Amino acid sequence: MxxxxxxxxxxxxxxxxxxxxxxxxxxxxxxxxxxxxxxxxxxxxxxxxxxxxxxxxxxxxxxxxxxxxxxxxxxxxxxxxxxxxxxxxxxxxYGHPSGRHTMIGITGTNGKTTTSYLLRYILESAGITCTLIGTVSNRINGIELPSTQTTPDALQLQQLLDQSRDRAVIMEVSSHGIDQERIGATRFDYAVFTNLSHDHLNYHKTMDDYFKAKARLFGQLKEQGEAVINSHCEWGARLIDQLLALDKNVQAFGESEWNELELVRVISEFPLKFVIREGGEHHEITLPLPGVYNAWNAAAAWLTARRMGVKPFTIKQALQTFPGLPGRFEIYRHPAGARFIVDYAHTPDGFQQFLRTLSTLQPKRIIHVFGFRGNGDPSKRGQMLEISTAWSDLIILTLDNLAGVEADHLLEEMGMLADRYGGDRIVLIQDRTKAIEYAWQQAGADDVVAITGKGHEAYERNFALPAASDRETVQYLMDRT
Structure with a gap:
């Protein structure tokens, strides 16, 4: 040492x-x-x-x-x-622990968590033990540990890697984690790029800066490391060009015939069925997660697993039996017949993909509950509300984490944006649990109620109802009914 x-x-x-x-x-x-x-x-x-x-x-x-x-x-x-x-x-x-594992780093604006869970399930189905480090939790040697941020600080990360006796380590890698050198000395066998869209511009200032932070992950590949990149995303295509110019090993997935993995067509979104082509073989996939965006997440996981030597049959079976993950498209049934769906969607692109998928269910109404974060990117708030008004019949704006920002300040901004984008279709309710309760009271047969922004996350303060998360709030309302 x-x-x-x-x-x-x-x-x-x-x-x-x-x-x-x-x-x-x-x-x-x-x-x-x-x-x-x-x-x-x-x-x-x-x-x-x-x-x-x-x-x-x-x-x-x-x-x-x-x-x-x-x-x-x-x-x-x-x-x-x-x-x-x-x-x-x-x-x-800690003795350079990333050298003792097959290291997989997954970065992108959306899809990191779902892709990591899909890949872990595939690899474990193939008999490959996995450590998972990310947003929802850290799972090491079969033991679940709490997670406080997507990418741990540099010291905790090396401690976790040292503790792990698993063959593979799957990490969600955030742009903050890269920029703040949390992965500064970690080397990866596979670096996966899911997509890039508007987020975190309060931190990175421009999309180009945001992209450059994400791209740094691919400079930390091991000598024989491989990049797995979504070419369907314009930023992914740009990253591919940059890496190929450096003579890096790039494996692409997208909608073009030249991709190593091609998403040929989506048969249905709910349930999700789609066809991929790898080489000369076509595979029809059924995944118990809805939405085209999850077909892309599955494609990233498939191609990474294939590069690790997992057979197509094993991957296909794993995807078909995937048990889901906390806070991502979790469905609860309302007594009147409405469906309440808790999801982590928190970016303009995330809203667009998620709400468009809900529309394929052909609900009577889409009721959307979401809020703004005090430390979030303020430049995306208008876009998020505009997208929500395009798809939703009733919007209930509430608060997310305040993070030191005065509630009155956020409420004033929400009021101004509501006047600009939605008018009578937008209701402001400060208390997040009461906002969900209001949606519960308004919901009727064949309505879909989307509660977005927090997913699995616990509340950071107490609200009116005795619940510690969006999931618990819905469960409390179900139990009380």
């Missing part, structure tokens, strides 16, 4: 030897124990350099940071990028 070697490419100043014994690595000063190495990270809200003295008092044996400092009672190593230093140090400390 040569931590200095991991640090050296980023080192601006510090001792030329790294001979002290380090018992652990931390970037939260409150977790530092005697003998630990403390990495001071300049954060978005707090700066780890302000806590160096606390870390030293707690027993830190050495400190790594970006700022020019002197007079510390322990060795200090100044680096050009503390986040990347943390990733490299953690990777070295």
């Amino acid at each position: 040569d931590l200095y070697e991991a640090l050296e490419p980023l080192l601006l100043e510090g001792d030329v030897a790294f001979e002290m014994k380090i018992s652990g690595i931390q970037f939260h000063s409150g977790k530092v124990k005697k003998g630990d190495l403390f990495v001071a990270i300049p954060g978005l809200t707090t700066d780890g350099h302000e806590y160096i003295a606390d870390a030293v008092r707690s027993g830190a044996a050495a400190v790594v940071g970006e700022k020019e400092l002197s007079g510390l009672p322990v060795p200090y190593y100044r680096v050009s990028n503390a986040r990347l230093a943390l990733a490299r140090l953690a990777d070295a400390f």
Whole structure:
């Protein structure tokens, strides 16, 4: 374990030897124990350099940071990028664990979670044990662990990879995770690109910046690594061109004959039946998830599994028996005959795909419940509401996570957007559980009620009804009826 070697490419100043014994690595000063190495990270809200003295008092044996400092009672190593230093140090400390697994990283605006669950189910059906790291939960060595963010911080990620005894690791890789170097030292056998559409522009500023962040994942492929990319998406086509120019191994899926996997046609959306072509073989697939967008998710999983050597028959059988996943198109039956559907859709493209799929059910009405997040991308809110009004008969606007933003501010913005896009068809109800209850009271036979934006996620604060999530709110209303 040569931590200095991991640090050296980023080192601006510090001792030329790294001979002290380090018992652990931390970037939260409150977790530092005697003998630990403390990495001071300049954060978005707090700066780890302000806590160096606390870390030293707690027993830190050495400190790594970006700022020019002197007079510390322990060795200090100044680096050009503390986040990347943390990733490299953690990777070295845990013995480069990504090299011990078949690593699969899945990135894209939508579909990461569903694709990862589909791929895990396929691989496990083929006898390949899988670790899953992502939005809903982390599953390692057959044990479910809670997940607090799509891509764990660099230290936790290397700890999880080190703990895993599974043959394959499937990771959802977010643009934030890439940009913040959480995967900075991780190498992948397969990198999968699902799609790219409007999201996170409060963070990345432009779609081009957002794309460049996603594309960085493909620079972390192992020497024989392969890129699996959706050519049907214009950003995927652009990524393919870039990687081919670098002589990378690219496997494409799309609607063109030149793709390694071609989506030939969709027979029906609910239930989902579609035909794919791989080489000279055509396969008709039945998947117990509705919507064309899930055909694309299944195509990504199919092609990745095939590159790993899984036979078509095994993949087809796994897709046909897929048990679903939490918070994605979960259906609940209303006593009056309406269908309540909880889903994670939270982007303009996600709304378009999800609500269009609901329309294929030919409901009497589509009632749509959703809200805005305080820390979300404000530039997409008008688009989301415009799309909702195009497909929905009644819209109930409510609040999502406030994330430090005043509720009154969000409600005022919702009111202005409601006047602009929907008028009388839009109802504003601040309390999220009461908004769902209102939809419950309004729903009649053959209506479809869509509750989007949170899916599996727990509420971050208490609401009027005794429920901790959208799923629990619907279940509470069912039990009370």
